[in-house]
Amino acid sequence: MGIRSLRWAVMGLLVAMAGPALAQPRAGGPAVTPTAAAPDGRIPLTKADADAWLDGFMPITMARADVAGTVVVIVKDGKVLTERGYGYADVAAHRKVDPETTLFRPGSTSKLFTWTAVMQLVEQGKIDLDADVNRYLDFRIPPKDGKPVTMREIMTHTAGFEDSLHGLIAPGKVPDRLSKVLKAYIPARVYEPGTTEAYSNYATALAGYIVERLSGMRYEDYIRKNIFDRLGMDHSTFVQPLPANLAPFMSKGYGVASGPPRPFATVAFSPAGAASATGADMAKFMIAHLDNGGPLLKPETTRMMHDTSRNLLPPLWTIALGFFRQDINGQVSIGHGGDLIGFHSYMWLFPKENVGVFFSMNSDGKGGASGPIRLGLFEAFADRYFPGPEQTGSVDAKTAAEHARMMVGNYWPTRRWDTGYIRFLQLLGQEQISLNGKGQLVSTLGRSLAGSPRKWVEIAPFLWKDEYGHQRLTAKVENGKVVRAGFDEHAPVIYYDPVPWYLVSSWLMPVFEFSLAILLLTALSWPISPLVRRHYGVKAEFTRTELTAYRTIRLFAWLAPVLLLCWLTFMQTLLGDMANMNGQLDWLSYLLQALSVLVFFGLFAAAAWNLWVSFTGSRRWYAKLWSVVIAVAAFFILWVALGFKLISWGISY
Numbered sequence: 001m002g003i004r005s006l007r008w009a010v011m012g013l014l015v016a017m018a019g020p021a022l023a024q025p026r027a028g029g030p031a032v033t034p035t036a037a038a039p040d041g042r043i044p045l046t047k048a049d050a051d052a053w054l055d056g057f058m059p060i061t062m063a064r065a066d067v068a069g070t071v072v073v074i075v076k077d078g079k080v081l082t083e084r085g086y087g088y089a090d091v092a093a094h095r096k097v098d099p100e101t102t103l104f105r106p107g108s109t110s111k112l113f114t115w116t117a118v119m120q121l122v123e124q125g126k127i128d129l130d131a132d133v134n135r136y137l138d139f140r141i142p143p144k145d146g147k148p149v150t151m152r153e154i155m156t157h158t159a160g161f162e163d164s165l166h167g168l169i170a171p172g173k174v175p176d177r178l179s180k181v182l183k184a185y186i187p188a189r190v191y192e193p194g195t196t197e198a199y200s201n202y203a204t205a206l207a208g209y210i211v212e213r214l215s216g217m218r219y220e221d222y223i224r225k226n227i228f229d230r231l232g233m234d235h236s237t238f239v240q241p242l243p244a245n246l247a248p249f250m251s252k253g254y255g256v257a258s259g260p261p262r263p264f265a266t267v268a269f270s271p272a273g274a275a276s277a278t279g280a281d282m283a284k285f286m287i288a289h290l291d292n293g294g295p296l297l298k299p300e301t302t303r304m305m306h307d308t309s310r311n312l313l314p315p316l317w318t319i320a321l322g323f324f325r326q327d328i329n330g331q332v333s334i335g336h337g338g339d340l341i342g343f344h345s346y347m348w349l350f351p352k353e354n355v356g357v358f359f360s361m362n363s364d365g366k367g368g369a370s371g372p373i374r375l376g377l378f379e380a381f382a383d384r385y386f387p388g389p390e391q392t393g394s395v396d397a398k399t400a401a402e403h404a405r406m407m408v409g410n411y412w413p414t415r416r417w418d419t420g421y422i423r424f425l426q427l428l429g430q431e432q433i434s435l436n437g438k439g440q441l442v443s444t445l446g447r448s449l450a451g452s453p454r455k456w457v458e459i460a461p462f463l464w465k466d467e468y469g470h471q472r473l474t475a476k477v478e479n480g481k482v483v484r485a486g487f488d489e490h491a492p493v494i495y496y497d498p499v500p501w502y503l504v505s506s507w508l509m510p511v512f513e514f515s516l517a518i519l520l521l522t523a524l525s526w527p528i529s530p531l532v533r534r535h536y537g538v539k540a541e542f543t544r545t546e547l548t549a550y551r552t553i554r555l556f557a558w559l560a561p562v563l564l565l566c567w568l569t570f571m572q573t574l575l576g577d578m579a580n581m582n583g584q585l586d587w588l589s590y591l592l593q594a595l596s597v598l599v600f601f602g603l604f605a606a607a608a609w610n611l612w613v614s615f616t617g618s619r620r621w622y623a624k625l626w627s628v629v630i631a632v633a634a635f636f637i638l639w640v641a642l643g644f645k646l647i648s649w650g651i652s653y
Contacts, residue, residue: 045355045385047082050074053384058086061373065365068257069097071104071279072377075356078291080283089251089362091261097362099279103235103242103250104360105265106282106345107338110238110275111204113223113285115155115305115322116296117211120226123301126214127151129321136210138179144189151210153193154203155321156310157493160191161200162418165581166651167268168201169341175240175268178209178219184583185651188419197312197319198414199493201272208271219271230295231284236277240266250276253342254363265341268582273340279358282347286356290349306334306351313484315463316474316491323349324492328379328470329388337374344370348378350386357381375489379470391472393459400458404441406482407433407475410504411445411496420652421593424644425571427512430505431496433485445496446471446489454487503643512640515633516561519603522630523557549606549613553630556603560637563599567592567646586651593649600641607634 043049054072062070069087073080085097121127127136132148134140141149144160153159164187175181187202208219215222220238228236237243241264242250252261267274288294293302309325311318318325323334326348335348345360359377364370395403410430417423433443441456441464456464456473464473476484486495499505570588574580607630613619614627641647 041387043384045074045076045081045353050082051084054082054084057377057380058084061376062087062257062361065363065367065369065373066256066258067361067363067365067369067373068254069102069251069363070359070361071097071099071102073099073279073283073286073358075283075286075290077354078287080280080287081355083279083283085279087257091252091254091257097251101235101249101278103246103276103278104345104362105253105338105340105343106273106275106277106347106360107340107343108201108273109282109336109338109345109347110273111271111338112322112336112347113227113238113275114204114208114211114271116227116289117222118151118155118207119297119301119305119321121211121214123298127210129155133206133210136213137206138213139183141186141206142189145192147193149189149193149203149206151207152321154200154207156319157197157199157203158191158194158310158312159200159203160189160193160196161187161198161203162190162652163187163198163200163415164202164652165575167582168272169265169267169581175266175270175274178205178212178270181268182206182209188652190418191414194310195312196414197491197493197495200415201269204272205269208269211271227285227296228281231281231288233277233281233284236275236281238270238274238276240264240270240274242276246276249278251343251362253340255342256366257363262342267340273338279360282358282360283356286347286349286358290351290354290356313474313476313486313491313495316472316486317488319492326378326488326492328382329386329390331382331386331388333378333382339370344374346374346378348381350382353386355385390470391459391465393463395458395461399461401439403458403462404435404439406477406480407441407485408435409433409482410499410506411485412499413490414495414497415493417652419645420648420650421567421589421645422571422575422652424567424640424646425575426499427503427505427509427640427644430499432506440467441473443473443487445473445485446487502639508636508640511636515636516564518629518633519557519561519637522554522626523561525554543617546613546617546619549610553606553610553627556599556606556634557630559599560603560634563592563595567596583651589651590649593647596641596646600638600647604634604638607631 058070058072067087068091069085069089071085073083075081083099085099085102087097089095089097089102118127122129129152130150133151133154134148149159164185166185167181182205191198211222212219217225223238235246235249237246250264254261288296289302292299297305305321306323307320309318309320317327320334324336326333326335331350332352333348333350335346337346342364343360343362344364347356347358349356359374361370361373365373410432412426412430416426431444433441433445436442436455442453443456444453446454454471455467457467458464462475462477471488473485473487475482482498484495484497570592574585611627611631614624
């Protein structure tokens, strides 16, 4: 069952939240009756009510999405309010999820440990948040537009790096030292520092390496000694593969619960996402941060970490020093999400209420259900226990229609591959903002629980709200043109920029497909035409030059589609399994890049020569017409190869 069915299941639960829950309590606990709402609509957050609500929300959601197991832990006022395990840590062995002992992979939520470690060194005067990080490194990060990278920019994902997965995952082996991994490949910096949110695992790993160098300890050992041991997190580690005493407690990760388990993912950029931890241990970390840092940080350092924000596209969700700032219903909420192979997690803190929630699931779920489930859980939790007035407003119909038209177009994320051949995938998948039949703004940005495009209603100039939810969309406008857009769910670390007209897939993709069809027809005519002429006893009328041009263009008409097929197969292999991103296929990418120069430029040159020969020789009118069509097709094939970096050099993924 897909996301659409999941949406109806979740919506049904939200409507019935105040009614009897469909209970599936952990370890055989009894079903309980939810707490009645107060006159203002607020329901007191108690263990009994939270258990009943979760026992209704999670089991049916998991069943519809084919999720094997989840853990949810809620802390309040310095104590664990409840911890719930659902489903299985190992489906085949029928090993159930236990919040106390079952280890999950929180993925990028691990970054919060890295940022906490950085702030500990800031307290000690060893790190200046606004200094060039090269002063802390034994290799050099090149400047961008003459400006260096600072730790503040790293923590707010505004250092300007393009996305990078090169060497991120090294499954089945002990990862190389951070120094080796980070020096092997430095991603290009494609944005002026401090101007653009563009999520970067590489930059976070860089911060972890700085922790190593300044502390004189391996990153994993520093986190154990200065965070885990201080909090008593004895079922947590960054060590990979897992230590022998923890390995038996590790949950398996799944695509779907009905499918086979996936191997343990060894994260080479360990500070960016390598943690393994139980829900109970994550509760201790949440309690420490809610307690002004507890034994980890001084109160003033914690406040700086939680409260400092850099909002480059107000009023959307933003980012503090490492924490995502996700305010809802008038409540300040900070947290961080994370995804790893088969695992999807999120941690939310509500400092004013002294409440924290940690959620992790060990399956992707059908149709990529993890994202909608997490967002749905967050919004439903806040609506139930911390309700507040919704942001409302309106814009007159004429202005709304004008603004909507300005937003229409294709967009791509600021977190993307920009300088290398993986950019080709941006031709195949660009986000779209369009108008429906009612003139209402519709977008593929952050699809709804149903998996369908969101519908937006403008509540203030260039500020739209999801017609059926909390999410907001906004735009930055300069000289009457939209130059940047964003929506809440992604805004802490990713914005969306209009795609340049010459790379917009809505017109370029049909032209590209037409050009490929022309090449294939031309290629197929090579073996077919001689057979037809032989059958009818017709002799080809070619001069030697015309025959050479004829054969040359048909040779390249075969080579170009075959090369494109090789590129697609290579990218599918590369991105389909992160185990392939450790350099073992780099030789093949260099070979394909070299062939691209020869084939795509060769195709265009051959088409141009064939066009000239056809019009200066004795070719018939239909041959001349076809030579024009082939030349146009070759031009656009080269256009795509150049624009989407199939013609480039280097390793950039």
